[in-house]
Amino acid sequence: MIRFVLADLGTRRLGALLLVLIIAFATGLGVLVTLQERALRLGSARAAAAFDLVVGAPGSETQLVLSAVFLQPAPLTLVPGEVMARLSADPRVAFAAPVGFGDFAGASPIVGTTTAMLRALGGLRAGHGLEQLSDAVVGAKVPHALGDTLVPMHGQIEAGGHVHAGIAYHVVGQLAPTGTPWDRAVLVPIQAVWQVHEHEHEHEHGVGAGAADDDDDDEAHAPLAGPVDEAAARRADAPGVPAIVVKPVSIAAAYSLRQSFRGHGTLAVFPGEVLARLYGTMGDARKVLALVAAGAQGLVGAAILLVVMAEVMQRRRQIGALRAFGAARGAVFALVWMESFLLLALGVVAGVGVGTAGAWALSAGLERQAGIALPVELAGGDLLQAGLLLALGAGAALLPAVLAYRQSPAEVLRG
Amino acid sequence: MSAPKSAPKSAPKSALAIRDLVVRYPGLDAPALEVPALTLAAGEALLVSGPSGAGKTTFLNAVTGLDGRGQGVVAWDGINLIGLSEGARDRWRAGHVGLVMQDFHLFPALSVRENVMLPQRLARWGRLPPALRTEADALLVRVGLDRPQQRAGTLSRGQKQRTAVARALLCRPGIVVADEPTASLDPVAGHAVAELLVGLAANLGASLIVASHDPVFAARIARHARLEGGRFVTGEGDAA
Numbered sequence A: 001m002i003r004f005v006l007a008d009l010g011t012r013r014l015g016a017l018l019l020v021l022i023i024a025f026a027t028g029l030g031v032l033v034t035l036q037e038r039a040l041r042l043g044s045a046r047a048a049a050a051f052d053l054v055v056g057a058p059g060s061e062t063q064l065v066l067s068a069v070f071l072q073p074a075p076l077t078l079v080p081g082e083v084m085a086r087l088s089a090d091p092r093v094a095f096a097a098p099v100g101f102g103d104f105a106g107a108s109p110i111v112g113t114t115t116a117m118l119r120a121l122g123g124l125r126a127g128h129g130l131e132q133l134s135d136a137v138v139g140a141k142v143p144h145a146l147g148d149t150l151v152p153m154h155g156q157i158e159a160g161g162h163v164h165a166g167i168a169y170h171v172v173g174q175l176a177p178t179g180t181p182w183d184r185a186v187l188v189p190i191q192a193v194w195q196v197h198e199h200e201h202e203h204e205h206g207v208g209a210g211a212a213d214d215d216d217d218d219e220a221h222a223p224l225a226g227p228v229d230e231a232a233a234r235r236a237d238a239p240g241v242p243a244i245v246v247k248p249v250s251i252a253a254a255y256s257l258r259q260s261f262r263g264h265g266t267l268a269v270f271p272g273e274v275l276a277r278l279y280g281t282m283g284d285a286r287k288v289l290a291l292v293a294a295g296a297q298g299l300v301g302a303a304i305l306l307v308v309m310a311e312v313m314q315r316r317r318q319i320g321a322l323r324a325f326g327a328a329r330g331a332v333f334a335l336v337w338m339e340s341f342l343l344l345a346l347g348v349v350a351g352v353g354v355g356t357a358g359a360w361a362l363s364a365g366l367e368r369q370a371g372i373a374l375p376v377e378l379a380g381g382d383l384l385q386a387g388l389l390l391a392l393g394a395g396a397a398l399l400p401a402v403l404a405y406r407q408s409p410a411e412v413l414r415g
Numbered sequence B: 001m002s003a004p005k006s007a008p009k010s011a012p013k014s015a016l017a018i019r020d021l022v023v024r025y026p027g028l029d030a031p032a033l034e035v036p037a038l039t040l041a042a043g044e045a046l047l048v049s050g051p052s053g054a055g056k057t058t059f060l061n062a063v064t065g066l067d068g069r070g071q072g073v074v075a076w077d078g079i080n081l082i083g084l085s086e087g088a089r090d091r092w093r094a095g096h097v098g099l100v101m102q103d104f105h106l107f108p109a110l111s112v113r114e115n116v117m118l119p120q121r122l123a124r125w126g127r128l129p130p131a132l133r134t135e136a137d138a139l140l141v142r143v144g145l146d147r148p149q150q151r152a153g154t155l156s157r158g159q160k161q162r163t164a165v166a167r168a169l170l171c172r173p174g175i176v177v178a179d180e181p182t183a184s185l186d187p188v189a190g191h192a193v194a195e196l197l198v199g200l201a202a203n204l205g206a207s208l209i210v211a212s213h214d215p216v217f218a219a220r221i222a223r224h225a226r227l228e229g230g231r232f233v234t235g236e237g238d239a240a
């Protein structure tokens, strides 16, 4: 029976292949939407894991998180140095690290910070931390090795940036991979960023990509030299920073800190909470996408069913002949059902493969672009859903089978 | 059903008795077939001829139970096909009738042997008796095909019809029915098929009914009935 089904499918393999492909793509679309949305959620949640609390100047909470956690360049209002000082002295704070944006090294953003941040990101896999003002620690995906010299560009090259004359960093350490945009960042002492951009303080703005300030960058800067004085970053008269990453000592401390640093010229957010809110809006978009995918699947399913039914109608003389020769009615029913279901099952299985492969490819592409690792993971629920789809298909395959079952053999003798 | 399935040495003799058979199609005023009485002794051969549209196929559909409509009695050994359910007619036909048609209805992707055994494979669930395969090969040799592994799609037309003859005879039916079996063949191939069909049915002791206007059958089948406008005009009585 199986042999017969396979042989029969073999004779019309082109049509069968097309049907399988169409089913595969329709299924793949749904799988892709589900997996990609999940990957985005998992990936960004993981990226935010090291950032319990972020303090910045009042403004958009989302922008603060996107900048501090995902290193998205944007002109943020600076929080005065006094805030950093207060946080550092607060007993509810395990550590507070500034995040200051300054220039680019190639495509990598240069982020000014302190040693605490290196630890929060998972530590180094090679070299040592920020000891000299000219020291730089590179993320795992920055294409520079220990000992390399980095020349910061004001703005990304693509955006037409230009060099700060006389300024150079030396790569002394490399971060362990984090799967976050920080993998592509170059971390330097915050003091170095301040020194390079000293003359911009009155702008009251953090330095963003392509910010077309008309400061005279060709003017030679004093070269970066001397050891880093970490305590200087915690002084009340230190320059402002766009964002401060805070590690509270406990959950209770986290909530109480957020309370204390909301209002009075500062904004404190839990990145996880902001992301959750973002997913809320994204979730609606996903629902629409999922509905579209389901609609496409339904339409494809109906079309396929029609094609299969038409095929049965077209082959009714052949089916009638089988009956005329003595094939049992139930056997004819089973044959047609098996053939229809086999096509469908092949399509669904291939579709899960196509969808997963697509999600992988998309994730890889996004990872290259945005630096966030987007893990494509199949969950148990997906299996259930695929099973449900198969069950639905098994039900739908009954239709052509019934059609074949009801086919009278009497017409077979009439050409 | 009274279908003896375990390949008997000699086929069960099947005698046909038709009384007051009337078959009407919707939209036709006159009945497409009207047979007041016709009998066929077990093992007897009958050639049915007549112009196109005379009702030959309608007659064959009635005596094979392919079409259950109609009124009257079409009884093989006392079993009246009219009045049996579709499933019951299918089962009866599977056990009693070997069919050969104008179209070969072979599955091109399957081998000659698989085609010959296909009806048996689909008639029952489970495995086929191994003897059936030997029998199929022997039958294929009888009809002049010695490559049972050949794909049916690659056969010549004459070989295809000879495969169909082997398929019809595999389960040693008591009744062999053929509708225009030589109509799509050239004279030489038609000749061979007619020879095989009549010869093998006689060997089996099966009753044979052939609808054809090919003269090759007239020379080989003694009893000849002619249909015109749904009625037999000659030969509808008992064997001469």
Ligand SMILES: Nc1ncnc2c1ncn2[C@@H]1O[C@H](COP(=O)(O)OP(=O)(O)OP(=O)(O)O)[C@@H](O)[C@H]1O
Pocket: A414, B025, B026, B027, B028, B032, B050, B051, B052, B053, B054, B055, B056, B057, B058, B059
């Ligand atoms: N399903 C049907 N509905 C209506 N009329 C039908 C149907 N089947 C057959 N007929 C009619 O019944 C008559 C007998 O048809 P049948 O097929 O038995 O003729 P035939 O002798 O086999 O002809 P041929 O030699 O061309 O095969 C024809 O007039 C045909 O049009």
Ligand SMILES: [Mg+2]
Pocket: A413, A414, B056, B057, B058, B179
């Ligand atoms: Mg006919």
